[in-house]
Amino acid sequence: MRKDVNTPILTKKLRSYGQSDFYPLHMPGHKRRVFGQMPEEVLQMDITEIDGFDNLHQPEGILQELQEHAAALYGAEETFYLVNGSTCGILSAISAAVPEGGHILIARNCHKSVYHACYLRNLVISYLYPELLEAYDICEPITCRQVQEALEREPDIDAVLVVSPTYEGRIADIEKIAGVVHAKGIPLIVDEAHGAHLGFAEGFAQNSCRLGADLVIHSVHKTLPAMTQTALLHVNGDLIDRNKLRRFLHIYQSSSPSYVLMASIENALWQVQIQGREMFDKFIHRWEKMCDMLxxxxxxxxxxxxxxxxxxxxxxxxxxxxxxxxxxxxxxxxxxxxxxxxxxxxxxxxxxxxxxxxxxxxxxxxxxxxxxxxxxxxxxxxxxxxxAQQPVHIRQSVNVDQPDVAGQPAADLKPVSIPFFKAWDKETQWCELSECCGRYAGEFINLYPPGTPMVVPGERIDSGLITRIADYLRKGLTVQGIRQVSGGIYLSVITLES
Ligand SMILES: Cc1ncc(COP(=O)(O)O)c(C=O)c1O
Incomplete structure (x- = not known):
């Protein structure tokens, strides 16, 4: 843990540099001066890798110190600051943990960045289907038993990825899951994008770095007081090749990481360290009072x-x-x-x-x-x-009254018909909704937010999916990946010959 906790060092250094007489003959183009309506304070702190400010892609100075501080705070062996959100952490984690063309076991309700990593690295996907919490129409977290059974069924899996907390806040038993994953000698990745606050107060679950996960991804911006796009990637143990992980971070992260965002990560973690107890106690107290009343x-x-x-x-x-x-x-x-x-x-x-x-x-x-x-x-x-409810016209009548879990796939979509990484490259065409039954999806269809897929390219479209799309549109929800033209609803399907 950093000894000097009295100041956020990067933030302070950027502020004083912004007011100094050093003339900027370097990027960014605004030269720390106000053009238009952007606030001066932000522009003054927005520099690039100049002398004395280290380099996120090869940190040796102040940024290395901040990353070490973050690692100590979360109980990780090594931590990386991310400025492209958890998205780039997930892309890097999967790419480093699974060999090109390898096999990954993922929760079906994963964020789209997980699917994007699988596409980029030609991975074969096996799914863990979360159980439903029917009283609230949401997915439960993945259980240890589900992971164990899947690993026994498919012994060639290279890594497991689960999301916890889920978008709706459901928390998995990561310690137990890590135990069964490690028993197979493979790594566990936890998409903890919604859990950067975990482990910091009594009412919170523990963060997954302290529960045995090999790679953990946190969106600092989601649940801590930090700016959009700020995130962390933590790594533990020797199942992950750290050089490979660094290589993928170079690939997926901007070569011009924003110092404003990095200072924002530092500042949020500094707040946790110096004021965490008071801050979280107040938070929990207000939360409990509200829940009691509600x-x-x-x-x-x-x-x-x-x-x-x-x-x-x-x-x-x-x-x-x-x-x-x-x-x-x-x-x-x-x-x-x-x-x-x-x-x-x-x-x-x-x-x-x-x-x-x-x-x-x-x-x-x-x-x-x-x-x-x-x-x-x-x-x-x-x-x-x-x-209000919107009229939705589809040629064939469909039953829109069946129970539903927002944005989640139907259980009968389970068999993946064409591997996703191949399916997404196939030729597609638009097909009217009522005629899509039995065709293979050519594009993701998501309810947004949260952006977890209802159907993945290569999965067979069934009547349940058609029903749900019509129902969502009728209820005025945003369904991504479809086309609505002249009153008709169209889905992208793989062309029959391709
Ligand atoms: C579960 C989950 N993982 C990952 C992400 C991606 O996070 P970011 O927006 O920080 O890139 C999101 C975004 O909403 C998410 O909900």
Missing amino acids: STMRNLSILPTGEKQDIGKLLVSVKKTGLSGQQLYGMLLEEFHIQLEMAAPSYVLAMFTVGDDEDGYVRMTEALLEIDARLEKGSCEIASDKY
Whole structure:
């Protein structure tokens, strides 16, 4: 751990350099001066790899010191600062952990960056299908048993990747999973993008670096007070070739990493170190108070926090009401000016972090209690037509009333028909929704957010998927990867001859 914790050293150095008389005959082009509307303070700190400021791609000075500090804080052997988000950490981790053309076992509800890494490295994918938490229509975390059974079924797997916490906050038992993965002599990668705060306070689960994972990826920007794109990649043990990992970080990260972003990572971790206890205690206290008040609701319901559910992800279910998630989302946005993280057919998701003040909790609590009271009286008017059900025309009638898990694949899509890395390169054509049954998907289809795929290129399209797409569109949700032209809905399918 860094001895001098009284100052964020990079942040301080950048600020004083910005005010010095050193003339910048180097990039970036703004030369630390204001052009247009960007704030001067940010521009003054925005430098490149000049003397005294080290180089992220070959750190030996101040950046190396910061990375060592981050490693000590999270209990990792080695940590890398990332300025291209967890996305580049995941690309690098998979590329280093699995040989080109190798075989990876992944949770089916992974972020798209996992699929992108598999495509770039021609990997064969086997899936772990999360169980469903039916009361809330979300995926449970992957279990140790699921991993063990898959590894026994497919002994040639080179690495395992699970996501924990999930986008909705479900937490896996990483310690046990690491045990079964290591028993096979292969590495465990944990996409902990939503868990940069883990391990820092009593109510939080432990972070996966301290639970035996070989590679752990954190988006600092998601749950700690840091700027967008800031992230960390941690590595432990000797199952990962560190030189290879560095090589892939060179490939996937910008050659001009932003010092403003790196200072933002430093600053967030510095806050954790010097003020963490007070900051997280306040956070947990406000969170618990809000959840207590919301637990009195009679129509809307919240997913309780606990060992398997992270603090900070407020999932509000509309299942017992006549509202859709999108309608609740729209009411909170338009009437109460509260912008949520996402809406799914049967719930909405709000994210709270140490960055929220009392006002955020009070406003959300009051808004939800008021909507709940209106539902009780049967006088809940929808704020805007924009969030009401939309007519969706497809030629063949489909049943849109079946239960659903937002953005997740149907269980009957399990057999992957064409390996994804091959399928994504095949010739495709647009096909009207009702005629897609039995065809192979040519493109990802995601509900956005969170961007986890409902269908992966190469998977066979079935009636369940067609039903869900129609249902999502009817509910006004954003479905990515489809085309809507002149009232028709089209999916990309692999052309029959290809
Ligand atoms: C589970 C998960 N992993 C990885 C990512 C990618 O993170 P980033 O936006 O930091 O690149 C996301 C983004 O939303 C995510 O939800």
